[in-house]
Amino acid sequence: MFGWMGTILRVNLSTGKITKEKLDEKMARDYIGARGLASRILYDELPPGTEPFDPANLLIFAAGPLTGTAATSASRYNVVTKSPLTGAIAASNSGGYLPAEIKYAGYDLIIVEGKSEEPVYLWVHNDRVEIRSAKAMWGKGVRETDALIREETDDEAKIISIGLAGEKLVRFAGVINDRERAAGRSGVGAVMGSKNLKAVAVRGTQGIKIKDGAAFREAVLRNMNKIKSGPVTGEGLPSYGTAILVNVINSHGILPTNNFQLGEFHGAEAISGETLARDLLVRNRGCLACPIGCGRVTEINWEGERERGEGPEYESIWALGAACGISDLELITKVNYLCNEYGMDPITLGTTVACAIELFAEGVLTVEETGVPLNFGDGQALLEMTRKTALREGFGDMLAEGSARLAEKYGRPELSMSSKKQEYPAYDPRGAQGIGLGYATSNRGGCHVRGYTIGAEIVAAAVDPLTSAGKAKLLIDVQDFTCVVDSVGMCLFTTFSLGPDDVLPLLNAATGAGYTDESLLQAGERIWNLERLFNLREGLSRQDDSLAPRLLQEALSTGPAKGHVVELERMLDEYYQLRGWDSEGRPSSEKLQALGLE
Amino acid sequence: MKIQFLGLTRQAAGLVHLELEGATVADVLQRLVASYPDLRSHVFDGSRLRPDICILINGRNIRYLAGEATLLDDADTITIFRQVAGGTP
Numbered sequence: 140m141f142g143w144m145g146t147i148l149r150v151n152l153s154t155g156k157i158t159k160e161k162l163d164e165k166m167a168r169d170y171i172g173a174r175g176l177a178s179r180i181l182y183d184e185l186p187p188g189t190e191p192f193d194p195a196n197l198l199i200f201a202a203g204p205l206t207g208t209a210a211t212s213a214s215r216y217n218v219v220t221k222s223p224l225t226g227a228i229a230a231s232n233s234g235g236y237l238p239a240e241i242k243y244a245g246y247d248l249i250i251v252e253g254k255s256e257e258p259v260y261l262w263v264h265n266d267r268v269e270i271r272s273a274k275a276m277w278g279k280g281v282r283e284t285d286a287l288i289r290e291e292t293d294d295e296a297k298i299i300s301i302g303l304a305g306e307k308l309v310r311f312a313g314v315i316n317d318r319e320r321a322a323g324r325s326g327v328g329a330v331m332g333s334k335n336l337k338a339v340a341v342r343g344t345q346g347i348k349i350k351d352g353a354a355f356r357e358a359v360l361r362n363m364n365k366i367k368s369g370p371v372t373g374e375g376l377p378s379y380g381t382a383i384l385v386n387v388i389n390s391h392g393i394l395p396t397n398n399f400q401l402g403e404f405h406g407a408e409a410i411s412g413e414t415l416a417r418d419l420l421v422r423n424r425g426c427l428a429c430p431i432g433c434g435r436v437t438e439i440n441w442e443g444e445r446e447r448g449e450g451p452e453y454e455s456i457w458a459l460g461a462a463c464g465i466s467d468l469e470l471i472t473k474v475n476y477l478c479n480e481y482g483m484d485p486i487t488l489g490t491t492v493a494c495a496i497e498l499f500a501e502g503v504l505t506v507e508e509t510g511v512p513l514n515f516g517d518g519q520a521l522l523e524m525t526r527k528t529a530l531r532e533g534f535g536d537m538l539a540e541g542s543a544r545l546a547e548k549y550g551r552p553e554l555s556m557s558s559k560k561q562e563y564p565a566y567d568p569r570g571a572q573g574i575g576l577g578y579a580t581s582n583r584g585g586c587h588v589r590g591y592t593i594g595a596e597i598v599a600a601a602v603d604p605l606t607s608a609g610k611a612k613l614l615i616d617v618q619d620f621t622c623v624v625d626s627v628g629m630c631l632f633t634t635f636s637l638g639p640d641d642v643l644p645l646l647n648a649a650t651g652a653g654y655t656d657e658s659l660l661q662a663g664e665r666i667w668n669l670e671r672l673f674n675l676r677e678g679l680s681r682q683d684d685s686l687a688p689r690l691l692q693e694a695l696s697t698g699p700a701k702g703h704v705v706e707l708e709r710m711l712d713e714y715y716q717l718r719g720w721d722s723e724g725r726p727s728s729e730k731l732q733a734l735g736l737e
Numbered sequence: 738m739k740i741q742f743l744g745l746t747r748q749a750a751g752l753v754h755l756e757l758e759g760a761t762v763a764d765v766l767q768r769l770v771a772s773y774p775d776l777r778s779h780v781f782d783g784s785r786l787r788p789d790i791c792i793l794i795n796g797r798n799i800r801y802l803a804g805e806a807t808l809l810d811d812a813d814t815i816t817i818f819r820q821v822a823g824g825t826p
């Protein structure tokens with residue numbers, strides 16, 4: 140095969156059996172790779188109703204056909220499983236250098252099933268695959284694990300690992316690769332921990348076959364020029380990284396503050412991208428073959444020592460900052476470093492702490508439960524809760540369940556800012572209606588990267604963020620194209636400059652699969668519908684395509700979105716109709732037939 | 738009224754904030770680039786606004802107001818920045 144390596148590696152940790160399977164060509168074409176292909180396998184193989192921590196759950200590390208090629212920013216892979224946070228499908232995306240290494244080792248996907256009795260790691264060196272003891276690494280953080288495993292294997296190996304949060308089954312533990320890159324959301328790291336799998340080390344020396352080299356080079360160059368001359372990808376992201384959005388989103392009055400009670404944060408300037416660039420930035424860092432280089436290497440003074448790490452990026456700054464009313468950027472950066480080291484999603488951590496603070500302010504929680512007073516703006520409390528959550532110590536054991544279970548336990552479920560039990564990211568949807576519909580319909584729960592309508596509503600200001608008209612169609616287009624981008628293995632940020640017309644020639648030149656404009660986007664639609672079918676089979680329904688009551692009933696009190704709530708029901712009806720789903724959100728048989736999903 | 742610069746326009750102006758008067762957005766922008774010539778290329782492409790310049794009046798993009806003809810009030814805040822993006826891919 141071209142583009143695809145043509146081989147799936149399957150490892151059963153219960154039996155120790157290691158097999159290599161041929162990738163089915165039709166399935167590869169229909170589901171492209173990475174997110175799409177892994178979702179298809181999960182749908183086919185996971186018995187409905189399987190508990191996320193049951194050994195029968197699958198954990199799939201999946202690269203796309205462009206991952207590891209010279210295609211611009213094609214550095215990505217997905218980690219796909221059933222989420223312990225949401226009970227829905229989880230596909231968590233990350234870049235760096237590890238994803239390409241999976242391809243260079245000869246595989247498109249690594250499927251892990253079963254559960255080891257003892258902590259282990261997987262050592263994948265081209266076609267040599269071993270399950271090795273990870274007793275020496277268990278209990279260690281991400282960086283130390285990375286160093287120890289490279290010492291035992293190959294200094295050039297690229298490592299996927301969990302930190303303590305994954306070992307302790309924190310429901311929002313992430314999987315970290317290349318020491319600082321995270322497949323952060325939906326608790327994929329907790330599933331890895333439940334299998335006693337500490338890490339996967341990969342080293343590969345094989346090339347990726349390209350069908351039409353000349354056409355591929357031409358498409359790569361054309362895309363590279365577009366990326367370099369695009370305002371966002373050529374100048375905005377390289378100059379300031381994603382953190383530049385703090386002031387921008389705050390200026391639009393939609394920087395969720397104090398658990399979404401407000402849309403403007405008085406401390407925004409202190410935690411902004413401009414402040415980060417001035418005070419903490421050491422240099423930019425990019426993933427493989429990426430000219431954008433949105434990553435940020437930073438340095439802080441912490442307890443008298445200089446400490447260096449990566450990030451924080453926009454969503455983390457917001458969750459650990461404005462969401463909790465905290466305006467101390469060094470502390471936020473320190474907590475972000477800790478999240479990388481513990482392997483924990485900073486978005487869900489920050490928003491869960493924000494929920495706990497509101498429960499405390501309401502008198503529902505007391506110091507007896509929490510151990511320390513919880514107040515908006517108290518950075519020290521966040522720091523302490525971060526450690527306790529990762530280790531499931533004291534009240535941290537409750538925080539480790541995420542905000543939905545926390546608020547539910549204390550009888551105030553409406554104070555969890557989440558959909559399908561996954562917390563929202565950094566845009567108040569009352570002032571950007573499309574992203575509200577996006578949070579509600581996202582197949583993995585509250586999330587911005589399943590359908591980043593902020594690109595059209597705020598970044599390019601191509602559509603009015605305050606109106607709900609036309610947002611269902613906009614969102615569907617973005618969701619389907621995002622499925623394509625995630626599945627080929629490119630970075631979502633390329634979509635600020637590239638569209639389907641740019642991805643199509645690249646993919647065809649690499650694979651020779653002969654996609655057309657229609658068949659490529661239809662593959663995206665197929666993937667979205669398949670994820671939907673997975674969730675329906677797990678018992679989710681229209682009532683899960685909802686938003687926290689605050690966003691539907693309490694209008695924003697200041698800024699340009701003053702007086703607005705999310706007009707969800709109207710948008711949702713239109714969305715279902717345009718998707719070809721019935722009023723309960725179930726795909727019609729005609730739709731399933733058209734997509735080959737019947 | 739108060740002018741607020743973000744990101745690249747802040748770098749070019751060498752300022753975070755500025756107070757300036759003007760009846761319309763067009764007035765204010767002309768005064769601005771006359772006083773801060775390094776801003777011109779960030780705001781204008783020839784005599785027209787750059788397609789990637791974002792101008793907010795009290796948080797609302799002028800595309801949804803009356804564009805450059807939008808009338809201003811002394812109490813307004815104008816935010817000026819080049820298109821930027823974020824999220825976590």
Ligand code: SF4
Pocket residue numbers: 212214234235424425426427429430431432433434630631632633826
């Ligand atoms: S844009 Fe950022 S996250 Fe995306 S590939 Fe480039 S450096 Fe990595």
